Amino acid sequence: MKGHNFNKILKLFDYFKIAFQLNLSNKQLYKPQIAFLVIRGLLIISSAFALLSIGDKMIHLTSMDFNRFVGLFWSEFQGIPMLLTLVTILVMVLGSTYVESGLYHMFYRAYKGELTAGDFSTGAGTYFFKFLGGNILIILFWILALIPYLISGILTLTIGFTLIPIIVSTFLLVWKASLVTDQTTLGDAFKNSYRFSKTNFIPTMTFVVIKNAMTSIASGGSGGGSSNISQMTNNTNTFFQDMPSDFPSQDLPFSNSFFNYDILKLFVIGITTLITVGTIITGLIQMLFNIYFGLATIVLYNEGWVLEEITTETLPTLEIPIEEVLS
Amino acid sequence: MTRFNNLMDDMKEALTLSHRYKSLFLPALIANLIMVVLGFIMIFVIIFFVMGTIMSLTASQANWTYLISIGVITVLLILFFSLIFMALDLGINSIVIGSVNGEKPSAKLFFKGIRTFFLKVLMTKIGLFFLYTIGFILLLIPYLLYLVTVGVLTGGYGILFVTCLLQAFLGSWTLLLMENEDHPISGFTSVGINLKFGKNYFWLLILVFFIQLQLTAYLPGLFGLLGATLATLFISYVVATVFKIVVLLTYRRYKENLELK
Numbered sequence: 191m192k193g194h195n196f197n198k199i200l201k202l203f204d205y206f207k208i209a210f211q212l213n214l215s216n217k218q219l220y221k222p223q224i225a226f227l228v229i230r231g232l233l234i235i236s237s238a239f240a241l242l243s244i245g246d247k248m249i250h251l252t253s254m255d256f257n258r259f260v261g262l263f264w265s266e267f268q269g270i271p272m273l274l275t276l277v278t279i280l281v282m283v284l285g286s287t288y289v290e291s292g293l294y295h296m297f298y299r300a301y302k303g304e305l306t307a308g309d310f311s312t313g314a315g316t317y318f319f320k321f322l323g324g325n326i327l328i329i330l331f332w333i334l335a336l337i338p339y340l341i342s343g344i345l346t347l348t349i350g351f352t353l354i355p356i357i358v359s360t361f362l363l364v365w366k367a368s369l370v371t372d373q374t375t376l377g378d379a380f381k382n383s384y385r386f387s388k389t390n391f392i393p394t395m396t397f398v399v400i401k402n403a404m405t406s407i408a409s410g411g412s413g414g415g416s417s418n419i420s421q422m423t424n425n426t427n428t429f430f431q432d433m434p435s436d437f438p439s440q441d442l443p444f445s446n447s448f449f450n451y452d453i454l455k456l457f458v459i460g461i462t463t464l465i466t467v468g469t470i471i472t473g474l475i476q477m478l479f480n481i482y483f484g485l486a487t488i489v490l491y492n493e494g495w496v497l498e499e500i501t502t503e504t505l506p507t508l509e510i511p512i513e514e515v516l517s
Numbered sequence: 518m519t520r521f522n523n524l525m526d527d528m529k530e531a532l533t534l535s536h537r538y539k540s541l542f543l544p545a546l547i548a549n550l551i552m553v554v555l556g557f558i559m560i561f562v563i564i565f566f567v568m569g570t571i572m573s574l575t576a577s578q579a580n581w582t583y584l585i586s587i588g589v590i591t592v593l594l595i596l597f598f599s600l601i602f603m604a605l606d607l608g609i610n611s612i613v614i615g616s617v618n619g620e621k622p623s624a625k626l627f628f629k630g631i632r633t634f635f636l637k638v639l640m641t642k643i644g645l646f647f648l649y650t651i652g653f654i655l656l657l658i659p660y661l662l663y664l665v666t667v668g669v670l671t672g673g674y675g676i677l678f679v680t681c682l683l684q685a686f687l688g689s690w691t692l693l694l695m696e697n698e699d700h701p702i703s704g705f706t707s708v709g710i711n712l713k714f715g716k717n718y719f720w721l722l723i724l725v726f727f728i729q730l731q732l733t734a735y736l737p738g739l740f741g742l743l744g745a746t747l748a749t750l751f752i753s754y755v756v757a758t759v760f761k762i763v764v765l766l767t768y769r770r771y772k773e774n775l776e777l778k
Contacts, residue, residue: 200533203525350741352740403736471670472670
């Protein structure tokens with residue numbers, strides 16, 4: 191049994207080869223996420239500027255009167271700034287699921303070798319609500335499981351804190367792949383995902399560990415982000431990570447007696463731009479891994495280890511013909 | 518493309534070898550035990566140092582002989598243990614090469630590697646140390662600038678990239694030195710081969726060391742706080758051993774392109 195699992199783990203590397211080949215030959219897979227990143231960046235910058243313009247007007251408040259502060263803020267906030275902020279939040283929350291649902295369809299079509307230009311919108315149209323529903327279900331599951339999770343985490347000397355999310359995401363690894371491959375309902379997709387991971391538990395978990403290790407935020411080679419939200423919801427781009435961490439609204443008027451407001455404003459603009467550019471660049475790097483492992487998941491689900499038995503004793507030879515992989 | 522496929526094949530073979538010869542990872546265990554011992558010794562040294570400082574303060578006159586002797590002991594300990602870890606590294610290289618050649622890892626093979634190469638590697642390392650120091654002084658300010666610009670903008674990936682870069686160009690010369698045992702080369706020739714290896718197979722090696730570093734950073738966290746404190750070194754040595762096999766297999770695959778003229 192153990193040798194059996196080991197062979198399956200070795201087979202993973204063949205799936206990685208296929209995914210890499212698909213990645214190279216389907217460059218248009220990058221378009222949706224790049225567009226999404228640019229839109230997100232523009233939205234963050236523009237809503238930051240809108241909020242700053244409110245700050246401009248409110249700087250003339252000399253005393254800190256809370257009611258006047260809120261009233262003035264609200265009167266300025268209505269209109270374009272509010273619209274912008276709402277759109278930004280909406281894009282943050284729903285955008286990544288939208289892009290993901292389109293992308294997974296594209297992955298499947300690329301795997302079948304039938305990727306065409308309209309596939310993104312077709313996929314997003316067909317699967318968006320299913321993906322959204324699935325993500326919400328997973329978040330609900332985690333909210334319900336929070337207390338048992340904390341207790342078992344403490345009882346197992348914190349091993350549970352990292353191991354339980356990995357086990358859960360092992361069972362939830364392929365539901366998106368199942369949705370786009372089998373065109374089933376959400377419930378069946380979760381069932382398929384559970385069955386798939388149950389029959390291939392160790393190899394699937396190995397895949398999840400490799401995926402998490404590669405996509406965990408770079409830490410300069412030491413220490414490490416051991417668990418992040420995205421591994422719980424198994425999401426390509428969790429909106430929690432995408433929240434702009436500085437909203438210039440925090441730097442409102444009360445500092446006018448200490449600082450030169452213009453310098454403060456310049457500073458805020460600089461920081462916002464820097465963070466936006468940083469988010470975009472980091473997002474681009476993460477995108478490479480997300481797309482690669484998304485493709486690998488599709489390959490994994492479709493190939494599914496139904497392959498000829500090889501014994502542990504036969505070493506894989508150094509020259510495996512590439513044609514075998516390409517076909 | 519072909520290179521990526523070859524790399525995946527090499528990783529498969531590395532995993533198969535480590536599955537077959539589990540004793541490859543015995544040195545990793547030893548390294549971890551040494552580190553635990555070292556940790557205890559360092560705790561004592563720090564306690565003595567703090568006590569000495571406090572006593573000096575209360576006596577309103579520093580007891581310099583005491584403080585200096587503790588400093589000297591610390592430096593000696595660091596030197597001693599870095600020699601031990603260097604020897605361990607050579608031993609691991611030796612059994613890694615042996616296992617790729619189909620020999621079962623053994624204590625004999627382990628110590629043979631240390632005996633044969635210790636002095637040569639030590640001399641090269643001392644030579645490299647001066648070069649590193651010069652390089653460090655020259656590159657410090659550009660590196661700091663790089664840290665605050667690219668490092669921040671890329672959310673840590675830029676820093677990781679520099680680590681991968683160093684590993685790709687200078688990370689495996691001892692392995693290559695020991696691999697060329699049958700027609701011995703000097704330490705600096707081996708460094709040259711490593712530089713050429715890094716230059717000609719740049720993205721491949723960057724990818725190898727990226728995977729290694731990410732796994733090293735991620736895996737200890739899997740086993741909770743206790744695992745992270747006690748087994749980090751073991752895990753990083755295990756990962757390093759597997760990736761030594763990968764680098765060795767890659768080197769053998771492309772060996773004819775890497776001859777120095």
